[in-house]
Amino acid sequence: MSDPQVVQVRDDKKEAVHQVLERIKAQNIQFVDFRIVDLLGRQHHVTVPASEVDERTFEMGVAFDGSSLTGYRSIEESDMVMVPDPTSAFVDPFVEAPTLSLVCNIYTPEGDPYTRDPRNIARKAEAYLKETGIATTAYFGPEAEFFLFDNVQYGNSMKGAFYFIDSEEAAWNTGEPGLGYKVRVKGGYFPVAPTDTMADIRNEMCQLLERCGIRVERHHHEVATAGQGEINFRFDTLTRAADNLLLFKYIVRNVAKKHGKTATFMPKPIVGDNGSGMHTHQSLFNGDTPLFYEKGGYANLSQLALYYIGGILKHAPALTALTNPSTNSFKRLVPGYEAPVNLVFSKGNRSAAIRVPVAAVSPKAARIEFRTPDPTCNPYLAFAAMLLAGLDGIRNRIDPTEHGFGPIDKNLYELSDEEKKSIKSVPASLDEALDALEEDHAFLLAGDVFTKDVIETWIALKREEARSVNRTTHPKEYELYYDL
Template identity: 55%
Template sequence: MEQLPTSPSELLKYCKDKGIDYVDVRFTDMLGMMHHFTMHINAMDESDFTEGLGFDGSSIRGWKAINESDMLAVLDASSAYIDPFFEKKTLAVIADIYEPGDTPTEYARSPRTILKRAVEYMKSTGVADQVFFGPEAEFFIFSDVRFDQETNSGFYFIDSIDARWNMGSDEGPNLGFKMRTKEGYFPLPPNDHFQDLRGEMLAMLEKMGIPTEKHHHEVSSAGQAEINFKLDEAPRIADKLQLYKYVVKNVARKHGFSATFMPKPLFGDNGTGMHTHQSLWKDGKNLFAGKGYANMSDMAMNYIAGILTHGPALLSFTNPTTNSYKRLVPGFEAPVNLVYSARNRSASIRIPIAVHGDKARRIEFRTPDAACNPYLAFAAMLMAGL
């Protein structure tokens, strides 16, 4: 991937040199939804990266009342990337949200600001100077999604080409290769219908500067999938997770499919979680590596204790929807026990032991799902652990 400039002046010059006419400004609201508006390059200058661009904050859920609606989106040049889906060549930039005034200040309800402040607090304690997160956000790929709820009727209909319920469908002809319930983990094609689609998603992430590790079919037969990308520091990892979801959904849509990160779309089959690996570092050293249980340090065990102590409250950030709790039930490999374990995947916190060296020592909080706002979820996990 071509490395983009990180200074405002060089970034704007790059756009003009490369014939990029549009800049798409993006930010995330309290519920985790990304918003955007698009500027022509001729309407932009360096002040947009310091003084910001105005927008109506009262139209963003949970932010401002109509009598105090003016807000500023201050562009972060280091977050820029070329959007691969827009027809017109467009540079996308993530913005921090500010309150207007003689001296604009960061908006306290901006999720990205909240995560930044959590990291700053961690550094101020002297406990650590870096926190790394590695989310594993699973998703489903559906070929048909229809639902409605009206005064006189209500229904939903979901379909997937490799789902078990299509074993007897007339597909003109039906070539078979449908998987039974819980047989979706790691099958080869032709049972795995989405090998190439996931591969395109992974390649797109690499092209956009997100280093990846692997992709595979997950346990549920109905197109359940997972793509792993490498861990990173907060808040950058939350930016990457939002971009990951954007890529997955748009690549699927390009090929006539619908991708969803809904935690439990199918009754009686596995749900989709967002197992979150995490570790604290200081002076380049992994503070979770030690000689205790599962080769973990006392600090790691204290961090685990914080997550477990605040577990019930933490779930309001990591599992924020009603549907989230349809997933957290026994029998579907979901974490249902508020405990830690070196290997047990029913534990809320698993300590991976199949790792290489101290640098890879970490904990895995298995409860979260990708319906969460990643900025708020990572901030909450960090503060609970501290």
Template identity: 50%
Template sequence: MKTSADIQRMCEEFQIQMIDFKMTDIDGRWRHITIPRERFDDDIFRYGVGFDGSNYGYAPIEKSDMVFIPDPDSAAVDPFAGVPTLTMCGNVCTIGEKENIPFDQYPKNVSLRALEYMKETGIADRMVIGPEFEFYVLDKVRYQISPEFSGYQVDTRQAEWNCSLSVPGNNGYEVTYKGGYHASAPQDVGYDLRSRMCLAMEDWGIKVKYHHHEVGGPGQMEIEVELGDMAEMADNTMIIKYIIKNMAAAEGKTATFMPKPIYKEAGNGLHVHMLLFKDGKPVFYDENGYSGLSREAHYFIGGLLKHIASLCAFTNPSTNSFKRLVPGYEAPVTIGYATSNRSAVIRIPAYAKAPETKRFELRNPDATANPYYAYAAILMAGLDGIRNKIDPEANGWGPYDFNLYHLSAEEQKKIKGLPRSLGEALDALLADHDYLTAGGVFPERLIEIWLEKKRAELKEIEQIPSPAEFKYYYDL
């Protein structure tokens, strides 16, 4: 663990002038406070930096005073600051009479408590995950919502719609509709930008597995990172989104993780690979089990599938999330598991054969999620499955070793589907969240605040007329 002296040495080495502290609000956005290097001392690691938490979506005004405690191990030079700046993530505490108390609603605290609970159960002592980051890089985005005008516009020169006689486009190298998977240059105009993004991640200490153009023709990208410990990967998820957005902006472009930013194109997911270890040994491996998975792995899958509807309230927490979860776009819509089947919500990669890499991926999450809450909720659902021995096969959730989209309409009716809207997911969370509050991981008050906040978002969005409604109903 880094010490204050280590931080001071970093400041000397990189001629740091400012120290920046990055905090996560309830939605999963970073906010920050910056101090001159001269104001930085050992007391900050003990007493923290005070701020008003009510503006972050957590606490009522009368209990809003909080302190941010930086984590020295997260210290890194911020590549996007013109003034040499050292940045740190960390944790948030409420102010107690004698000492600060970890704030139980703060996202990082929830994820850390989930890991503690996992250890207390004796099931495992380490959770390793590997998210896949899908996003679009566009040349421009415009949107407006007002009583007299509502609409949006996106554009990128590689999009098929720019291959016309009247529009200056990409010199005939546009990428066709849903035809971008592993496209190469000159069609892949974001190739070098993605490489620079990956190098920036490596400089920050994040190991990159690979990057490529994704299915979406108008600039959909994917960067996949190496597997890592859940708590660190939650921090890294915030860092990765920060790097991608800022590097796109520096190029005069814009990057979005919005699940469905372009109608009729592939959506952006955040597939999460996962595996557990205990005493250094993989919990999920059994060479004699289905697809090489142990009974504990199957129970973990059972927990995820049992709670998947309520889980969506944290893994897919936007109205836009459910515009991605529709048939025909390699996005899951049914509750089930299988090997090498991208139409199932849980997919077991056939290429991961070694005991220490044997795993499965949850395919419904997207990056509108607060990663700390989402990863913690995934862990809690899986642990509930192991504790209660929830067998996914016995419950009729698979394995579905065939393309679910090819089933007849009659057969499809027999298979349960994911929530079709944010409202359905929130209703499921209200009815099913005991697995989240077990061990005091998710405070009941956090569930209440989350439901209130998301229902308010949903109500407002539902009241706004859309362009499609004008098309279908204006002349009736």
């Protein structure tokens, strides 16, 4: 007899496929767009006329060349298949012809899930969570900050290297002709118009997010000058939250382009002001029961939640290789810019790596906020890694209070030198983070969620990025050394 759970899954997929095909007819969809993501987190797509899409498409998938995507197969074994997830459908608001987009999972020609497919890794992490019996669902709520610039120029060659950015609201433009109301350095948190020039653009982004099925909670200008913003959308299950983050970035970038601006999720595009992080809220549920809440505990956290925190903080140096995977990431992770470099936890404290929200929190809203990550990460890999670190903490009963991880409920940047000695910090560079990942990755192999091949491939790709930056002569070096 067939497993009834398997039958139910197949029935659910069949119904979802039916709904997508009916939607194509009802909304006169002309094209269907199939999306995948490479190992580094960049999206790619192929478009098919809607007349060519039927039930078989959701079984057989669409063939593509895996050797052309970063981190995938070599040219002699390049044939791969993308199979659409029918529950991920949304109508693309930026394409003139009515187009339905679908997120896909990647398979080998033999029909096996591809081990380097980031979305497959996220799905395996969710399956492993259920296998542990600890919880049934992990919820993630990323808060990806970004900048909207009016101009960006950059170049690297034998002749020279440079970058140039500009923004109508930047503090450095007070000396230019204009109407005033520039955003001061570190003065951009919640200003009203006319200082905040981006409200209408963020409104439009929110409207499109809602139209594409992502529930928006709020938006606002962020701390930095020159157009820093934040839009918070509703938490979701691990894989779906990663799907939503990539769609969020797609919408932000394209709305910005429509308005003659350019959006970037670089962690530190501006020297001397706050960077862009991706504070990531996390919680575990068993069915409808929240597992992170216990009235009377520290910040009303359960012991299980504390163990989860302990796992993340213990493995944080290795995690940063996945949650902060760019050389630019570590220009944000420096003291003095609200950057969470200290590996401690605290309630309501934004200078700690993990903050426990305490304002307007119900039992079901009990959660932790890991503040170190930034939006250059591949969210499928980053969320899966965070979950595995937390589960390792639960399995091994890693109590953060017994391992020197706090809690510390005061401004960590104002501690004495003696107090600072006992506090561990995140790595100071991408190379250091990769060193940590090489030494500490056994927790990622649990449940075969990550494979050694994926970790080795990731490290090799990121080592080459770091080498390319280290080999490039920097304009600052001319200022420091040209006349020596």
